[in-house]
Each structure stands twice: as C-alpha cells, then as structure tokens.
Amino acid sequence: MNQVDITSENKSDINPFVENVIQLLRKKWFIIINTGALAILSIIISLMLPNWYSSRASIISSGGGTSNFLSMLSGIPMGDFGLSALSEDISNYIAILESRSVRENIVKEFDLVNRYEAKDIEFAMGTLEKYVEVKVSEEGNLLITVLDKDPVVARDIANAFIRELDLVNRRLSREKGHFNREFLEERLVQNKNDLKNAEDNLNKFQNTYGIVDIPSQVTVSIETYAQVYAKKIENKISLNVAEAMHSSNDPNVIQYKKIDLELDKLLTNLANKGDDKNILTAFKDLPDLGLEYARLYREVQLQTKILEIILPQYEQAAMEETKSIPSLQIVDEPKVALNKAKPKRSLIVVATTFMAFVLSVLYVLFEYRTREIRKNIKHI
Numbered sequence: 001m002n003q004v005d006i007t008s009e010n011k012s013d014i015n016p017f018v019e020n021v022i023q024l025l026r027k028k029w030f031i032i033i034n035t036g037a038l039a040i041l042s043i044i045i046s047l048m049l050p051n052w053y054s055s056r057a058s059i060i061s062s063g064g065g066t067s068n069f070l071s072m073l074s075g076i077p078m079g080d081f082g083l084s085a086l087s088e089d090i091s092n093y094i095a096i097l098e099s100r101s102v103r104e105n106i107v108k109e110f111d112l113v114n115r116y117e118a119k120d121i122e123f124a125m126g127t128l129e130k131y132v133e134v135k136v137s138e139e140g141n142l143l144i145t146v147l148d149k150d151p152v153v154a155r156d157i158a159n160a161f162i163r164e165l166d167l168v169n170r171r172l173s174r175e176k177g178h179f180n181r182e183f184l185e186e187r188l189v190q191n192k193n194d195l196k197n198a199e200d201n202l203n204k205f206q207n208t209y210g211i212v213d214i215p216s217q218v219t220v221s222i223e224t225y226a227q228v229y230a231k232k233i234e235n236k237i238s239l240n241v242a243e244a245m246h247s248s249n250d251p252n253v254i255q256y257k258k259i260d261l262e263l264d265k266l267l268t269n270l271a272n273k274g275d276d277k278n279i280l281t282a283f284k285d286l287p288d289l290g291l292e293y294a295r296l297y298r299e300v301q302l303q304t305k306i307l308e309i310i311l312p313q314y315e316q317a318a319m320e321e322t323k324s325i326p327s328l329q330i331v332d333e334p335k336v337a338l339n340k341a342k343p344k345r346s347l348i349v350v351a352t353t354f355m356a357f358v359l360s361v362l363y364v365l366f367e368y369r370t371r372e373i374r375k376n377i378k379h380i
Contacts, residue, residue, distance in 0.1 A: 023368045024361060031360040035353060042352035046345040053151035054341035055158045058332035059093065059142040059165075090142050092172075093165060097134050097144065100125070102164045109160060110153070132161070141331060151337040158334035166328050181317040188310050195303035202296040232263040 024031065096102060107113065107124045118124035131147040144161050148154035239256035246253055 020365055020368075024364055027364040031357065031364065034360040035357045038356035039349060039353040042349045043345075046343060046348045049343045049345075050149050051340040052147050052149055052342045053154050053337040053339075054145055054147050055151065055154040055334040055337055056143060056145045056332065057158050057162055057330060057334045058137070059144070059162070060140070060329050060331055090136055090140065093142050093169065094134055094136075096165050096168045096172075097161060099168075102161070102168065103128060105164055106157060106160050110157060132157075144334075146334070147341060155334045155336050162328065162330065162334070169328065177317055181314065184310055184314040184317050188307075188314050191303060191306050191310055195300070195307060198296065198299040198303050202300055205292065205296055228263060228266050232260065232267065235259045235263060 103125045104121065107121055107128060112118070112124045112128055113121055116124050116127040118127055133143075133145040135143050135145075137143055144158055146154045146158040146161070148157065235256055239253065239260060242250065242253045242256055
C-alpha cells in the first residue's frame with residue numbers, strides 16, 4: 001500500500017481534521033511504541049514502590065473536664081451562639097495533636113529519626129507530619145490517620161497519638177479546674193462577706209426605724225390613722241351635740257374637747273412621727289424609708305442569688321480538679337490494616353499510559369504543523 005503523502009500543493013484542499021488524522025496514522029507506530037514503553041515503565045516503577053498502610057481512629061469529646069463559665073451563670077444554651085463545647089474541645093484536640101511536645105514524644109518513642117532516615121529530630125517531625133492526617137469529619141468526629149510501611153507500626157503510632165492527647169488534655173483540664181476553683185473560691189468568700197454586710201445593714205435599718213415589712217406596715221399605719229380619724233369625727237359630732245344642748249362649762253363638753261385635742265395630737269404624731277414604739281411608720285417618712293428599705297432588701301436578695309449560683313459551681317470545679325477519668329471517647333480504635341492504602345498501582349499505570357498517549361499525539365501534530373516553519377528558519 002502506498003504511503004499517503006500530503007504535498008504543499010494539495011494540503012489546502014484537505015480538511016484540517018482529516019489532515020491531522022492522516023498524519024497520526026503515518027506516525028501510529030511512534031505513538032504506539034512510546035505509549036507502550038511508558039506503560040511498561042509505569043508498571044515496573046509501580047511494582048517497585050513500597051506498600052503503605054493506614055490506621056485510623058475516630059474520637060468525640062466526652063465533655064469531661066470541659067465547662068463554659070458563661071453557661072454557669074445562665075440557663076441559655078451557649079451552642080445557640082456558636083459556643084458549642086464539642087467544637088471547642090475538637091479545636092483543642094487538634095492544637096494538642098499538632099503541638100511540638102506531642103510529636104516529639106512520638107518521634108522519640110518510635111525512633112523515627114532512624115526509621116525515616118532523618119538528619120535529626122526536627123526533620124523526623126517534619127516527615128511524621130506528612131504521614132499523619134488530623135481532620136474533622138462532617139459529623140464532627142476527630143479523625144487521626146497514620147500512614148506507615150508496617151501496618152502494626154501505623155496502628156501503634158495512632159494509639160500513641162491518642163494516649164498523648166488524653167494525657168495532655170487531662171492535665172490541661174485539671175489546670176483549668178484548679179484555676180476555676182481558685183477563682184470561684186475567691187468570689188465565694190467575697191460574696192459571703194457582701195451578703196453578711198447587706199444583712200447587717202438591713203438589720204440595722206430595721207432596728208433603727210422599726211421596719212420589718214414596708215407594705216404590711218404601711219397598710220397597718222393607714223388603717224390605724226383611718227380608725228383614729230373616724231374616732232375624731234365621731235367625737236366631733238358628739239361635741240357639737242353637747243355644745244348645742246349644754247353650756248361650755250358642762251363636764252361632757254369639756255370631756256369631748258379634751259378627747260378632740262388628744263385625737264388631734266395622735267393624728268399629728270401618726271403623720272409625722274409614727275407611734276412611740278416604732279411599730280407604725282410616719283407618713284412623711286414613707287417615701288424615703290421605703291426607698292432605702294427597697295435598696296437594702298434588694299442587695300440582700302442579689303447577694304443571696306449570687307451565692308446560689310456560685311456555690312454549686314465551686315463544688316463542681318473542686319470535683320473536676322481532682323477527677324482523673326479519661327477525657328476522650330474513642331468511637332473507632334486504630335486497627336491493623338489488612339489492605340494497603342497506597343500506592344494505587346492501577347491508577348498510576350492508567351494515568352501514565354493516558355498521558356503518554358496524549359503527549360505522543362501532541363508531539364506528532366506539533367512536529368507536523370511546524371515542519372515548514374523550521375525549514376524556513378534553516379534557510380535563513
């Protein structure tokens with residue numbers, strides 16, 4: 001079969017797509033050989049790559065040792081404001097796992113300087129970072145994934161990360177509980193002193209003015225004043241009747257007048273001074289005394305309410321400072337992997353073969369399309 005030759009005279013008469021297909025057919029063995037060679041090479045290289053195994057742990061917070069001080073003082077769910085205790089714990093866990101102290105302990109425990117053939121501990125920690133992935137799943141779980149050539153070592157390193165995380169988290173929780181306990185203890189002492197002072201001030205006020213219960217005493221004062229005033233009216237009527245029927249020197253008239261004077265004095269005292277035993281409060285003092293009493297009573301109630309809030313939280317902080325229960329809940333324990341995680345040999349071979357084919361095709365088309373340009377450049 002004669003080989004198809006496209007000359008400059010008939011090149012313009014052929015469809016460009018057909019022209020490209022003809023050129024590719026002419027160079028088909030070049031494309032096949034290059035693609036096949038790179039495919040075989042990729043198979044050989046992929047078979048030479050070592051197997052890597054992964055071990056994964058899934059963790060959620062137990063809520064132990066974690067408290068939000070704002071939630072102590074209110075029944076409002078802090079999660080409604082994005083202050084969820086779980087998300088805060090997970091953020092703390094990630095910070096702990098990525099800390100230098102934890103990773104340095106892992107490097108020393110598993111002798112990763114020699115295992116990774118690293119220059120020193122700094123380079124070993126850098127290599128370890130490549131083989132450890134810490135992320136949060138959509139469900140909010142913390143996932144720790146460790147890669148290693150030995151599946152047992154991968155599992156052991158994952159377990160070591162969990163152990164280090166629990167130790168550090170418990171230590172930080174105890175320190176936080178100690179700080180909270182000291183703070184609440186100091187505030188509790190201050191509150192007790194404030195409550196005692198408020199109670200003493202209220203008691204002093206009550207002893208001075210005979211105030212026990214402003215609303216009740218005001219009611220009694222008004223009722224007493226009304227009774228005395230009614231008695232005065234009754235006595236006044238009797239006096240008027242007596243004056244109409246008798247002379248001014250009549251004993252009854254004189255008696256009614258004395259009673260009228262005494263009732264006037266009593267009404268005046270009730271309005272201005274109260275009674276002699278400080279049981280009834282003078283009307284003129286009611287606004288000021290009522291306001292002062294309200295302030296003193298309010299302070300006692302306020303300090304009592306603060307005590308009711310702080311005392312249970314103090315007791316809780318004291319318990320959290322001493323407890324040593326694990327602070328983590330492990331949903332999935334790290335396991336020894338049965339199958340490798342990488343390399344994906346089939347993917348490597350397919351991707352390399354495809355890229356080899358594409359690059360070969362592009363090279364053939366580029367070489368054909370630039371042939372005349374290169375010839376012209378040579379003749380210059």
